[in-house]
Amino acid sequence: MKDLYCAVDLGGTKINIGIMTKEGEVLDNIKIPTEVEKGPDNSINNIKKTIYELLERLNLTKNDLKGIGIGSPGPIDSEKGIIVESCNLKGWKNVKLVEQLSDEFEGINIKLQNDGNAAALGEYLFGFGKGCKNFIYITVSTGVGGGAIIDSKLQVGASSNAFEAGHMIINMNGRKCSCGNNGCFEAYASGTSIEKIASERIVNEESIISEISKGEKVKAEHVFESAKRGDKLALEIVENEGYYLGIGIFNIMAMYNPEKISIGGGVSNCLDMFYDKMMDTINSMSLKPSTKICKIEKAKRDDCGLIGAGALAFYNE
Amino acid sequence: MKDLYCAVDLGGTKINIGIMTKEGEVLDNIKIPTEVEKGPDNSINNIKKTIYELLERLNLTKNDLKGIGIGSPGPIDSEKGIIVESCNLKGWKNVKLVEQLSDEFEGINIKLQNDGNAAALGEYLFGFGKGCKNFIYITVSTGVGGGAIIDSKLQVGASSNAFEAGHMIINMNGRKCSCGNNGCFEAYASGTSIEKIASERIVNEESIISEISKGEKVKAEHVFESAKRGDKLALEIVENEGYYLGIGIFNIMAMYNPEKISIGGGVSNCLDMFYDKMMDTINSMSLKPSTKICKIEKAKRDDCGLIGAGALAFYNE
Known part of the structure; x- marks a missing residue:
């Protein structure tokens, strides 16, 4: 056996x-x-x-x-x-x-x-990371998390708390995060943030998001659904998701210089809706030797x- | 021999x-x-x-x-x-x-x-990093750079370009960096940035900095010297240096969860002038399990x- x-x-x-x-x-x-x-x-x-x-x-x-x-x-x-x-x-x-x-x-x-x-x-051994030496997995759902494989080994850090990518500051003095800090990657790019940003904006802006959410608490999937139906505000929020992810992933590339990055978590199911904006953001930035060699895909293993x-x-x- | x-x-x-x-x-x-x-x-x-x-x-x-x-x-x-x-x-x-x-x-x-x-x-084998397994060296001078030791091994990345810490975005849409991006750690915390920020501000604000620099191009050391003499603007710029370094180092702690960080480079010679502000910034933030275990000191080996x-x-x- x-x-x-x-x-x-x-x-x-x-x-x-x-x-x-x-x-x-x-x-x-x-x-x-x-x-x-x-x-x-x-x-x-x-x-x-x-x-x-x-x-x-x-x-x-x-x-x-x-x-x-x-x-x-x-x-x-x-x-x-x-x-x-x-x-x-x-x-x-x-x-x-x-x-x-x-x-x-x-x-x-x-x-x-x-x-x-x-x-x-898991994604390194059995998914998109298979066979490479420097690999990053990012999960985008309620929060933003993940892990890093460096030179074929899992990075754990001094007290098992390495790769708290969601709490990396990308905009000091920016949006409040649930952790208490301001401007965390997660405060911009997580599913929860998509929901919060949408909820804030539909108060004053025209959108079908609240119709799609049937007046209940707005969920990220409502925003994506509204964007699919051509709602201008929802499209903008989804585009911004690509921009924010691009900034955070750029930082990860700058620090880790990985060969591959895969993105999992609930929000990644709509990755094709903001993939281009995410890549445009990264490609418009510096550090070409690090950004050009890195491939980014949706995680292959849901489990x-x-x-x-x-x-x-x-x-x- | x-x-x-x-x-x-x-x-x-x-x-x-x-x-x-x-x-x-x-x-x-x-x-x-x-x-x-x-x-x-x-x-x-x-x-x-x-x-x-x-x-x-x-x-x-x-x-x-x-x-x-x-x-x-x-x-x-x-x-x-x-x-x-x-x-x-x-x-x-x-x-x-x-x-x-x-x-x-x-x-x-x-x-x-x-x-x-x-x-x-060098700092890992023969300086402050000696004996630990997860160590970060940051150099703050013209730019901001450094390297990481992860689980006792030097992190090099897929194409030898890991740990470009200076180009990590800490303030998207922020100050322009020499690399072309906006809001890089280096655009705030490097010696060059101290010089640029001081040069910009002395145009409209009262300060002895231009007197200290004898009307020549302002250097970081002029700003530190003016701060030592109690100049209000210089003191503020030096204080901000501690804040910016604190933000960048917090990000490094979030990603790498190191046991020790040492700071080298020309600007670190004045570390005692902004160490408290840097530590206050870090200690006021989240991720206590990562920030509390990490010791930060000036690099022990100049060479x-x-x-x-x-x-x-x-x-x-």
């Missing part, structure tokens, strides 16, 4: 748990609600139960698992296997996730890593958060 | 050439003018002559050299050993530096790297550009 690994992609809303091979094939997976408000013990118990359920469905026992890898919202401490604190896991503090799972899965190698880093690893988490257990950091 | 290496720190104005040990001790060095305008062949001949002069002074022959390491303004191509082009070496294009030196120093290992990366390696260049020849990239 092939070596099998358990992958846990822990998010603020749901937890995706799967059993996978070293080749990135997911044999089976189950999504369960995180139920953050019920506390970490409840969630960890549900993770354990779900792993057993998956093993049963695949006719396996826990001894068939060579390792367990977990991607979690940060900040985490990967060496100690602790979720330090996270605004996506409200109320959870210093959760000894690895220790608690080790009690159940004794003798099995268990790794914990920041979810952006894990996803970068890179899951397979990357699993890969933590066998990939030598 | 100890293993000996030749170090070449090639700059736009001068070339510093030395003979050093693996322990970072410079046995002897000579600075010669670059004479960029006379073309690369002239400079390369002068480098060769100076190496022989140093060897003679130390009673050595070229067979005593285990390797030669060169730091050069980028963009370079380290694999091919070529200086691709550089605004600091005007008119030089695709200079086959390693090949030309190899003709003279046959059989000796010769390495070429971007000067910021080389300096980072890190030289010893880092030499170290390229024995340090395993």
Whole structure:
């Protein structure tokens, strides 16, 4: 039998748990609600139960698992296997996730890593990053995150918190970010920012966005839908998304000089609507030796958060 | 005898050439003018002559050299050993530096790297970065540059152009940079920017800066001198330097999560005048798990550009 690994992609809303091979094939997976408000013990118990359920469905026992890898919202401490604190896991503090799972899965190698880093690893090993040495994965959804592969190794940083790209300042004194700072990349380019910017502007500007959102809270998908129907304001917001992404990606190119960048997350589903503006922005800027060699594409693996988490257990950091 | 290496720190104005040990001790060095305008062949001949002069002074022959390491303004191509082009070496294009030196120093290992990366390696191996795994060196002088050590390895990037920190956008639509972009870190925090900002402001604001500069072109040192004498405008410009550096360094912390950062270059000689503002800026921002663990100090080795260049020849990239 092939070596099998358990992958846990822990998010603020749901937890995706799967059993996978070293080749990135997911044999089976189950999504369960995180139920953050019920506390970490409840969630960890549900993770354990779900792993057993998956093993049963695949006719396996826990001894068939060579390792367990977990991607979690940060900040985490990967060496100690602790979720330090996270605004996506409200109320959870210093959760000894690895220790608690080790009690159940004794003798099995268990790794914990920041979810952006894990996803970068997944897309690197099994997606667009395959075969290159310097690779960046960016996820654009509620926030902006990601991870970096440098010289074929996952960048984790001194305390597992490297590549907080969403909080890189691109416009000091600019828009307020949820982190409290001003002018973060995320405060301009995330799905949440598209929503906020649209909500602010439809108050005074003519647009079909509120009609599309049926007067409810505007979502990024409403803005994209309105743009598809030719709405002038929505088109401008989508164009600006390309510009903001271009600026942030330019910064990443300047710092990392990668061969490839792939973009995942919900907003990337509409990448073709702002890809040209993003590329025009980058191509109009300096540092040609870094920008010209780099290819940018939509992430190939939607499940890179899951397979990357699993890969933590066998990939030598 | 100890293993000996030749170090070449090639700059736009001068070339510093030395003979050093693996322990970072410079046995002897000579600075010669670059004479960029006379073309690369002239400079390369002068480098060769100076190496022989140093060897003679130390009673050595070229067979005593285990390797030669060169730091050069980028963009370079380290694999091919070529200086691709550089605004600091005007008119030089695709200079086959390693090949030309190899003709003279046959059989000796010769390495070429971007000067910021080389300096980072020097400060990492022999200065403030010693012993840590994730380290950043920033140089603040005419421009802003530097290099990164990630998990004990020098980050070079896909085409040897990683860590162009000076051209990271911190204020889109902001001040024009010499690279043509708007809002680069360098357009705010470099010595050149201090000079430009001061020159712009003394036109309309009261200040002793032009008195200190004797009506000549304002230099950064004039601004620092005026600030020491209590000049209100100069004090504000120096304070802003701390703020801008704080923003740029925050970005570097967000992306690299380093244990230590050291700051070199001419402007760092006045670091104590804006250190507090820089730290206040960083400490007032988010990402505490990344900012709290990181120590920032003035670079310990003034000659890190030289010893880092030499170290390229024995340090395993």
